Amino acid sequence: MTKRIFLIHGWGGGPNGGWQLWLAQQLRKEGHDVTALAMPHTDHPKLDEWVETLRDAVGTPDEQCFFCGYSLGCITVLRYLETLQDDACVGGSTFVAGFYEHLGKGYEEIQPFIEKDMQWESIRKHCKHFAVVHSDDDPIVPPPFGQRLAQNLHTPVQLTTGKKHFGGNSGVTEVPEILSAIDELM
Numbered sequence: 492m493t494k495r496i497f498l499i500h501g502w503g504g505g506p507n508g509g510w511q512l513w514l515a516q517q518l519r520k521e522g523h524d525v526t527a528l529a530m531p532h533t534d535h536p537k538l539d540e541w542v543e544t545l546r547d548a549v550g551t552p553d554e555q556c557f558f559c560g561y562s563l564g565c566i567t568v569l570r571y572l573e574t575l576q577d578d579a580c581v582g583g584s585t586f587v588a589g590f591y592e593h594l595g596k597g598y599e600e601i602q603p604f605i606e607k608d609m610q611w612e613s614i615r616k617h618c619k620h621f622a623v624v625h626s627d628d629d630p631i632v633p634p635p636f637g638q639r640l641a642q643n644l645h646t647p648v649q650l651t652t653g654k655k656h657f658g659g660n661s662g663v664t665e666v667p668e669i670l671s672a673i674d675e676l677m
Contacts, residue, residue: 494555494582494677497548498527499541501562501588502601503534509658510666511561517670530564538603541567542574552617556581559673561657562632565589565640566604573610575617583620583676587669588629588657590636591643611643621646622672626654 496518498511506512506527515525526548531540545567549556552575560568565586572581591609593602621644625637634650641648651668655661 492555494523494557495549496523496525496557496559496673497545498525499545499558499560499564499567500528500530500533501564502536504561504564505529505533509660510663510669513665514559514669514673518673521674530567536563536601536604538567538570541604542570545571546574552579552581554580554582557673557676558584558618559587559669560584560589561587562589563601563604566591566601569609569614570604572614572617575613579617581618583622583673584618585622585624585669585672585676586637586640586644587624587666588626588632588637589623589640590632591640592636594632594636609643615645620676622676623648624651624666624669624672625649626651626657628653629656631656 500506506529515527518525528548530544558568568584593605623637623641625634625648627634627650638648654663657663
């Protein structure tokens, strides 16, 4: 059955950055309906706008919906899942270079994304399957952030080697580990 897959980029990014264009092409070759979102005001993101953009794209969520969030896009997916009606459940979510905590000095602009505690029980209720993919040398979101995210989602972290923050400026244009993680969820 065709799955609906939504790709949510990170802060300052876009739907065709780095490995995301490659991933969208691979998933489409597998026969899936892929929507690579262009989040609004990407250089100055606003939580409400990002969650609303995702909600509008998804329409009615169901178990054929899957998400792949990258960096700040991960928090967007988590916040979206918190907003779902009690009986709504999506198929799965993959988080790449994900975090939910304050990253330190220089990241104050995204504080509204993280200042409210995550509703982990609600998130897990609305999405039964998770994957967390992180690089062992991520200088922006160090591995412990991904490990804590994975712990809260009750899933192991899939640690890759040498991918930094998975950015195109690091030369990362294909990440088979992400495609495998998504395929395993489906």
